[in-house]
Amino acid sequence: MNNKLGVYICHCGGNISDYVDVAKVKQSVAAEEEVFLAKTTMFACSDSTQKEMIEDIVANELDGVVVASCSPKLHLLTFRAVAERAGLNKYNYVHANIREQASWAHSDDKSGATAKAINIVKAAIKKVRFAEPLTPIRIPTINSVAVVGGGLAGMRAALELSSLGTRVYLIEREHFVGGRVSQWDSLFTTGETGKELITRLYNELTEQKNITLLTGAEVTGFSGSIGDFSLKVRITPRYISGKCNPGELKKAIEVCPVGVADDFNFGLTVRKAIYHNFPGEYPQAPVVDLSNCNRCGACEKICGNIDFSQKEEVIEIRTGSILVATGFDPYTPADGEFGYRTCDNVVTLPQFKRLIDMGEKMLIFKGREIRNIAYIYCVGSRQAEGENKYCSRYCCTSTIYESITVKKKFGNIHNFHFTRGIRTYGKQEILYDESSRQGDIYLQSYEDDPPAVTGRNGKAVVTINDILTGKRELEVEADLVVLVTGMVPRNDNPVGSLFKLPKGRDRFFNEIHMKLRPVETVIDGITIAGACQGPKNIMESVNSALSAAVKSYSYVSKAEMELEPVVALIDRDLCSWCGACTSACPFEAIRKENESGKPVAAINNSVCKGCGMCLPVCPVNAIDLITYSDREIESMIDALA
Amino acid sequence: MAVVNPSFGEELKKYGAVDFNACYNCGNCTAVCSLSTEKDSFPREMIRFSVVGLEDDIKSSLKPWLCYYCGECTTHCPRTAYPGELMMSLRRWLTSVYDWTGLSGLLYRSLPFSILAFALTTLAALALSLGLKTDLPAAMHYGHMFEALAITGVFAAILVPNIVRMWWLVIIRPGKKVPVANYFTGIGELFVHMFTQKRILGCDENRLRWFEHFLLVIGYLGLLFTTVVLDWFSNTSLLVTGFGYLLSILVFSITMIFISERFRKNKESNRLSRPSDWFFVIWLFLMGVSAFLVRVFLDLGILANNQWIYFLHLTILVQWALIIVPFGKWTHFLYRSFAIYFNRILAEIPDK
């Protein structure tokens, strides 16, 4: 029982004190008998206040501390560390959230907010009164990281982790690595092609001994916690063994009678059921797509390496940390959205990029040469009506770059950009300048008055009330309309729900803190990188991949890790073994033990996650959760009431 | 509904427009322009029309003529899109639109054609001078007659029809309903602007620029009056002689300043000079100088032995009267005055 407490009430600049009368809070809580000293402070988290707290704790031999400030998600650890530095057990610190849950939530009601803050602080005082000194649980960590997603971000992260000296499992769902980037040709800013980048990465990857690359591999099971996760990975075989004779293989592909829309070219072309993504793909081995194969056996007759006897297998990977880099999907416009699928010559930006790559001397679509191209921006982004409120960030620059590329490659092309205001942030602005100087025409409308696409004589006519020309109605007769589609979260991404990764309002995976902790997640040990966290360009994806790599590395680089000692505790005197707790536990952390002949429940501390599911099921109330014990919770209820 | 026409921009480049495609429509040019008003906002609108190729809207617009090219818009353009030069090019383009003969456009677009025109007129003048070589007084008589004839001829055949075309393009074709009385009440504006060019005063802080232009207009028109009406070269009145001297000195000294400024490229307005700009100042200078010398030779009594100076003057005169006045930059002086007049007339009819 702690009886000599220190309480600090933070102004948080004005975030708290503008709405909560902090002096009054101090006065009220100072009257509590356990409180030895109560202070207000401008910034509790500032170094000088931290120093002051330490001095107070040491000088007055305080046995418990409460800081009433912002959400514990931000500063719980900060003040625990303060307590620790002052020689206090860090669990004798309790955090009271009077910002998010008092001053801000009730900024419309100052006296209400103040009254609430007083109760909150009092409850925290009660909690710390019963707090026990605890020692963290130490667990050994496995020095390896599983990188989920073998696109650019995943590959880059894997490479970095491996050179940091960590064992890496790179898990790619497709049979080829490189993700979206391998589909792009020339790239801003360096002019390298996507394939070149992926080749560089792949070559470096294969030189590393400590990287295991798994393709056709999907994560299907997940358990464990930071330091020791366990993943079940289902591997779909290629149905081709060894290295094929190139000539035979070519023929085998030719004879395959099945035609499937080729995802690599976003459905612009057709591929066979046995296929390559592109010449020189990685790994350089074709695949039989069994879901579309009709088992005619024609290919088998030509190439002996084709082997339908290969079986799916499920392997288990144990790893200390997981880095998620599952990427994005390009937005798919609805049928009829700006003429998509209803007007003949409307494509999406990714399709357009493939068209440029595939065109040789002329830009050809559906057998016709393209001269006039209309780009319609913000398709699937910044939606006034739809659910994608966000800006996809990369598309303005990407489109402008393609408009320059297409003109350079094929000449004699007119580009018309139907924008919602160009967002070439940073140095990308120079590209916008370059494209307008080459004669590209930019038109603009707002979200409430988008351009319209109609078909006329085999061409697409785009009309707009151009705000740059005094809202005049202007029209362009285009040979091709490119819908500048943004990024959306992958819709078939089981990894998110498997790992229980929280998502933001935009449905991308959410980081812990948008500003200062952009790659960590609330699931300890799991980091996120690249476009699965939100739209990004290549450089930004790589930066986030490397940041995630260094965070994951710091989880696993030490042999041991500390875990919160929040586990269930059995009162063996009360327990009379009924087994209800065992069946309630989702982690198999409770087993039956014999205590001097009496069967009782026992907790396996390294497996117990501290969820508390066993607590309410106990018929004799023999289970407490450490730091959430009856007397802690009940005294808090008392203080709040 | 208007169709976006990128080829119009290509056409404008032949008239000297550069990099206006770089415009990102911030409107800074319009905001820094001190002649731009809420009713007549430019140059951005003109740049925009040029980029998207709204040819008809430019044809019916008077805004290009409201600009006096102080260059502030270009100096402060965040995209270095040379808005001032675009306005200048639009003036050239409009000149060729107004001109029914089509020669104006040819001269602007093609330097070889301009040179050819100058060469042909030189030959014609030379032929004339060879034919009259021995008889200076006759030559001077014909020269004087040519001046008067050329002025009336050029005005009647070319300039007046072109002004009518301009009027048709900006007032009649767009369907503006202008009460006839307005034409009379506004007429003062036409002459005030023609003789004083006072709009320049609103242009920038530099009053000297207006004063130079004012002196040049006075000098030029005065010299025209002195030579054509008062027959300066034959007039014996001391007053007229002295007046003529003063005016010709005014013309060539101010044009001298203009030429040297064009050489030094000291302002936005002369950084991107086109041949038509050079021809205009140089020929005006030559006219002043040669007229001055003819009179000096006359007064010194050495003209008879140096007839070439008169024939040189005559050649320059012919070129000036047949090329630069009807088709060249001289017309800007006229169209601009009319533009301000029309604008005044239009300003009086209420907005729809």
Place this chain on the structure above:
Amino acid sequence: MEIEKGKTYKYLREKREVTEAKENLKRFNQVRKLILDALKENDLTVDQLSLKVDMSKDEVVYWLMSLIKFGYVQTGSLDDMDEYFSYKLKK
């Protein structure tokens, strides 16, 4: 030179020229006196102070805010238009 502890400023005086800094100090002391004297009789707004002490308004704001920061002056009431504060001496 012997450096006496607690009087090290004397040591640096030998080495540094402080005329400009002293001018600056003099200016501050003058301004402080002017403003504090002006505020003795009644509370004033920046505008009124500017007239009374014959100093540009922006300078008055700067010095006034500094005097508030260092505890000589405090902010008084806001005028009826909610535009200008008056300032008064700190008791």
Place this chain on the structure above:
Amino acid sequence: MGDSGKKNARILVFSTEKISDPAIDMAGLLKLHYPPTVFTIQVPCSSGVKPKWIMLAFEKGFDGVFIAADGSDCPYGESCTEKTGQIVTRTHEMMKVKSIEPARLRMAAICSVCSEAFVKQMKTFNEKLLKMQYA
């Protein structure tokens, strides 16, 4: 009691550290207002709330208790919703014995960004309780 002088019901919310509490924090961040007589106690998982705590809350004078459950987002497994539901059922039985109206205990899944949903819940729950003439 607020500035308006309006009386509000006292509501105790059991929120969960990783899922519903962040949503409640975000409600504050977005300055979405709800009655200041709503108090939260954070637990790791909503399926770990003991019925006796809820009963104690009523005993100590709370007008309503709200369990901001993890729902399907629960990091501890899918059984969470079902288990939390069982807790509510059991507590309702205990409430019946003490003649406490069952409507005074509510439960709803609040996801980590369901700030608006949370605020709406609090407002309607408050009104309901006021109508029932608690508080």
Place this chain on the structure above:
Amino acid sequence: MGEKMKEASYDVLVIGGGIAGGEAALNLANNGLTVLIVEKDLSVGGKMILLSKVFPTLDCSACITTPKISEIARHRNITIFTGSEVRKIRKKNENDFEADLIRHPRYVDAEKCTGCQLCEEACPVVVPDGYQFNLVGRKAAFIPFSIANPRAAAIDIESCTLCGACEKACPPGCIDFTQEPEEYHIKVRSVIIATGFRLFDPLLIPRYGYGLHKNIITSMQMERQLAPTRPFNTILRPGDGKVPCKIAYVLCSGSRDASVGNPVCSQICCMYSIKQAQLLMGALPMADVTIYYLNIRSFGKGFEEFYEQAKGMGVSFVKGKIGKISENPNGDLLLRYEDINENRVKEKVHDMVVLSVGIVANRDVSSFFGEGLLKLDPYNFVSQPDQLLRPAKTSIDGVFVAGTASGPMDIPDSILSSGSASAETISYIIGRNE
């Protein structure tokens, strides 16, 4: 000189102790490397620590920066030199750099200083406070700002009259005028450049009249006025102390503007202006806030929603670049612009104008290395020769770049870029392939 040089060695030298340098240092230190941060200023935390709140979360900037900063300051693998500058860096070999540093005297023993501020009270001199962007005065003996780290006094020797009042007042006797510049000779294995950015100087746009018209301030000055440790107790216009009620934001003041030598978009101004507008609407409920913009670039996570939120709160957005600003006799400002939506020139009166100044490169950095060794891009930011796959790599092997030293970016992008630089640094030191 040479013999007085102090020597030391660390794994990594981080130049710049802002949020980018700090984050990089923490990543390195948490993975066992020793780091020296050299910070020119008297406090670490860079520009972020001086901001009011951050977009789009509206977290108090100081609140989220200070814990990070104190973590850095406390870390046993991190040494910080404040008030110090790099003079020269030589690369001897792979994993072998030598750096000459100079530590300017603070005239205060920072270790002993308790931050009691008695010296500040005693000091008679008042000079403009640079940390408040000259909106208010400070003493010549001063603590840089209330949440500075280290929170220790310093003497501004240029303004000091050497009266000795502070020295007499200091209880622990930590003021020491005998301090001399100290030179250090440091050996490190790798270098991270995190020198940040400079703000565009609005005096370069004379037609805006900054400096001349006193009610025009920069966005950084507004940032200070909105911060918890603000210079005035409320928001006032500095020309005459009026509580402003019609505030204008002039976006692209010195960005996207080749005529002032900076054609690049500064990437953050739209968002910080929208943020300030929201904060102003909160602080001055009666005020009108108008943002004059070219294009609103709310491209990051949650940014577009934040922009919509501002529109919903009643912030006016007007498309058009401000051409000229002139002053009325009452101190109000007349803004001339073309309203692009209406296609005509307009003039509007505001009583306070905030110039949303852009980011420009901090050019000192190239002089640290030998002539031309550290390549810069055309805008004088540190060039990234392998921008797509190794964004942190510079033209010198073993020297990495973090944060805005390589171009404009916001806080999360700086943090990511620091993560990238620290990852590269660790693998460089561990001995990656090259």
